[in-house]
Amino acid sequence: MVDMSTALASMVLPNPVMTASGCAANGHELHRFFPVSELGAFVTKTVMAAPRSGRGTPRMAETASGMLNSIGLQGPGIDAFAKEDLPWLGSVGARALVSIAGTTAEEFADVAERLASSPAYDAVVGVEVNISCPNVANRGLVFACDPVSSERVVRLVRERLPEGTPMFAKLTPDVTDIVSVAAAALRAGADGLTMINTLLGMAIDTDLLRPQLAGVTGGLSGPAIRPVAVRALWEVTAAMREGRLPTAPLIGVGGVRTGRDALELVAAGASAVQVGTATFHDPSRPRRVVDELEAEVARHGFGRFTDAVGIAHDRTARP
Amino acid sequence: MSGVVQVAGELIATRRAGAYHHLTIVSPGVAELARPGQFVALAVGGATSANLLRRCFSIHRAKPSGTYGGTVDVVVAAHGAGTTWLTGLRPHDPVDVVGPLGRPFPLPADAVPCVLVGGGYGSAPLFWLAEALQARGCQVEMVLGAASDDRLFGVVEARRTADGVVVTTDDGSAGRRGWVSDVLGDVLDRTGAGVVYGCGPMAMLRSVTEIADAHGAVAQVAVEESMACGVGVCMTCVLPVTGNDGVTRMVRSCVEGPVFRGDRVRWDAFADGVCRVPADTLGAPSAGGH
Numbered sequence: 300m301v302d303m304s305t306a307l308a309s310m311v312l313p314n315p316v317m318t319a320s321g322c323a324a325n326g327h328e329l330h331r332f333f334p335v336s337e338l339g340a341f342v343t344k345t346v347m348a349a350p351r352s353g354r355g356t357p358r359m360a361e362t363a364s365g366m367l368n369s370i371g372l373q374g375p376g377i378d379a380f381a382k383e384d385l386p387w388l389g390s391v392g393a394r395a396l397v398s399i400a401g402t403t404a405e406e407f408a409d410v411a412e413r414l415a416s417s418p419a420y421d422a423v424v425g426v427e428v429n430i431s432c433p434n435v436a437n438r439g440l441v442f443a444c445d446p447v448s449s450e451r452v453v454r455l456v457r458e459r460l461p462e463g464t465p466m467f468a469k470l471t472p473d474v475t476d477i478v479s480v481a482a483a484a485l486r487a488g489a490d491g492l493t494m495i496n497t498l499l500g501m502a503i504d505t506d507l508l509r510p511q512l513a514g515v516t517g518g519l520s521g522p523a524i525r526p527v528a529v530r531a532l533w534e535v536t537a538a539m540r541e542g543r544l545p546t547a548p549l550i551g552v553g554g555v556r557t558g559r560d561a562l563e564l565v566a567a568g569a570s571a572v573q574v575g576t577a578t579f580h581d582p583s584r585p586r587r588v589v590d591e592l593e594a595e596v597a598r599h600g601f602g603r604f605t606d607a608v609g610i611a612h613d614r615t616a617r618p
Numbered sequence: 619m620s621g622v623v624q625v626a627g628e629l630i631a632t633r634r635a636g637a638y639h640h641l642t643i644v645s646p647g648v649a650e651l652a653r654p655g656q657f658v659a660l661a662v663g664g665a666t667s668a669n670l671l672r673r674c675f676s677i678h679r680a681k682p683s684g685t686y687g688g689t690v691d692v693v694v695a696a697h698g699a700g701t702t703w704l705t706g707l708r709p710h711d712p713v714d715v716v717g718p719l720g721r722p723f724p725l726p727a728d729a730v731p732c733v734l735v736g737g738g739y740g741s742a743p744l745f746w747l748a749e750a751l752q753a754r755g756c757q758v759e760m761v762l763g764a765a766s767d768d769r770l771f772g773v774v775e776a777r778r779t780a781d782g783v784v785v786t787t788d789d790g791s792a793g794r795r796g797w798v799s800d801v802l803g804d805v806l807d808r809t810g811a812g813v814v815y816g817c818g819p820m821a822m823l824r825s826v827t828e829i830a831d832a833h834g835a836v837a838q839v840a841v842e843e844s845m846a847c848g849v850g851v852c853m854t855c856v857l858p859v860t861g862n863d864g865v866t867r868m869v870r871s872c873v874e875g876p877v878f879r880g881d882r883v884r885w886d887a888f889a890d891g892v893c894r895v896p897a898d899t900l901g902a903p904s905a906g907g908h
């Protein structure tokens with residue numbers, strides 16, 4: 300028996316496998332395939348202040364071992380989420396890691412505050428701040444591309460969340476120096492980091508010779524981006540180990556399809572792992588990764604999952 | 619959301635049907651739950667496939683019990699990587715099936731005459747719908763159209779099943795030259811149909827809706843939007859639909875559809891191969907966009 304529990308700051312989970320925001324809706328749909336309470340945590344679709352229609356279609360294009368999406372953060376708004384989705388997640392015993400966003404720093408804070416006042420707040424084990432979202436005040440530049448905006452958003456959200464609510468900032472890999480954005484988020488009070496969001500990409504229909512997505516560009520996800528996630532986790536973990544960054548738990552996401560893929564992110568430094576696009580291939584994937592990852596940890600002879608976290612840093616051959 | 623299962627299925631028969639391939643897949647549990655208008659989402663390319671997204675197909679037939687256990691039949695047009703892979707499968711190859719998905723065609727409470735309109739492989743789900751309607755005492759006529767003879771599906775079956783069949787092709791290689799919309803009005807006049815069911819390309823569904831409206835009939839149409847998951851978790855398959863409250867929302871066609879009342883679909887949003895978000899949609903982007 301392997302001890303699969305993991306602790307991410309004050310967030311203690313029975314196993315380290317989660318859904319990825321936007322790849323599992325808010326639970327009802329996947330609950331038809333497996334009990335969502337069997338995951339370490341259930342990460343909800345990013346919710347903003349008001350209902351959002353999202354973008355027009357086509358919103359997706361399949362790419363080699365991945366896909367592009369341009370959903371445009373469609374969602375019901377925080378009030379409907381707090382009234383309907385969150386109580387349901389609580390009722391089935393799911394541990395909700397709630398993803399929030401805004402188009403301004405104030406909107407982020409407002410969403411955090413309204414979430415915290417929900418009667419179903421018990422179901423919330425943590426908040427994931429999706430700062431990979433366009434900032435209207437900064438010509439639509441994604442918050443997470445700029446350490447200053449990232450810090451401001453995370454600080455405001457921290458102020459509005461009840462003390463003790465674990466808070467994770469979700470970073471984009473589309474930056475020159477992810478360590479500096481990580482530093483800004485941690486400085487502003489994030490308890491940990493989720494890495495990575497999608498990479499900006501584009502596909503052209505070679506029959507029509509025009510962009511495939513109605514929104515022209517979209518976020519690339521799936522196994523194709525796993526090496527980027529591994530690299531990002533590696534860099535931030537290395538900076539922590541070298542004392543250039545305060546130590547904080549990382550949640551790995553990007554291209555995980557199997558338990559072995561999950562182990563790769565864990566070995567790079569992730570204390571938990573999210574399964575996103577692979578869920579579209581197989582709606583039971585997140586649940587299967589729980590068992591597969593346990594088997595992988597056992598195969599390596601570790602008694603505890605946490606023994607494998609960041610292990611590749613210790614085993615790197617020195618020149 | 620209704621019952622759904624995920625099963626490791628097995629292909630037991632594959633045969634050509636004009637330009638299409640007709641596949642029979644053993645998938646215990648799916649057929650028992652399925653209703654006409656629902657679909658299945660099939661994984662393609664095997665366990666290490668680089669094509670991650672499922673491909674969705676209307677259920678053509680569902681047999682809860684047979685020699686091999688429950689089976690579903692689908693009719694596949696080879697198009698891109700996934701459908702080409704599926705049509706190349708041999709009997710006894712594994713196929714991962716998720717289904718049944720989506721909402722079925724609603725059946726009328728009374729025994730009203732119905733007209734079923736299929737474009738290309740869009741006729742695939744209409745035959746067991748016809749049987750379900752006939753079991754309620756409805757008179758059923760079918761209108762099948764396609765670009766050419768080889769792209770019609772199920773004309774022989776239609777003649778066996780329906781009380782009347784009209785066939786059209788764009789090039790005149792079978793039936794009347796023209797579109798289903800050229801003949802639908804006459805069929806509605808003749809039958810006095812109360813409900814028109816449609817499945818096929820979006821442009822066809824739009825004209826089916828307009829003609830049904832003009833003849834005082836209700837259109838129930840099964841739309842086809844690009845789907846990444848088929849199960850309701852990705853939000854790629856949306857289209858603008860007006861609800862009972864008069865509010866237009868971008869709704870997921872895989873869970874709230876694929877069947878919608880034609881007069882509720884915002885056809886005005888579709889042009890040039892894209893669907894825009896109508897300005898009066900709930901949560902529509904203000905100028906500048908999302």
Ligand SMILES: Cc1cc2nc3c(=O)[nH]c(=O)nc-3n(C[C@H](O)[C@H](O)[C@H](O)COP(=O)(O)OP(=O)(O)OC[C@H]3O[C@@H](n4cnc5c(N)ncnc54)[C@H](O)[C@@H]3O)c2cc1C
Pocket residue numbers: 360361657671672673674675676677692693694695696697698699700701702739740742841842843844845846876
């Ligand atoms: C509810 C429903 C019922 C359908 N029924 C049938 C049927 O009975 N017979 C049949 O031949 N086809 C049917 N289709 C269309 C079929 O799903 C697509 O032709 C197929 O997914 C294309 O896959 P591909 O590998 O050939 O193309 P690719 O271009 O490689 O597909 C790439 C991605 O885009 C998606 N996609 C591309 N075109 C479509 C499309 N037209 N509709 C939905 N998703 C698309 C695919 O799922 C995949 O995720 C149906 C679609 C829907 C939504």
Ligand SMILES: Cc1cc2nc3c(=O)[nH]c(=O)nc-3n(C[C@H](O)[C@H](O)[C@H](O)COP(=O)(O)O)c2cc1C
Pocket residue numbers: 319320321322344345368370372398429469495496497518519520521522524552553554555573574575576577852853
């Ligand atoms: C269709 C789709 C929608 C997504 N929506 C969100 C979202 O709302 N919020 C968010 O933080 N990330 C969103 N993501 C990004 C994923 O959570 C994840 O970070 C990314 O896809 C990489 O993981 P994967 O390769 O396992 O999918 C979305 C991804 C996809 C494919």
Ligand code: FES
Pocket residue numbers: 844845846847848849850851852853854855856870871872873
């Ligand atoms: S196809 Fe994924 S939500 Fe409909």
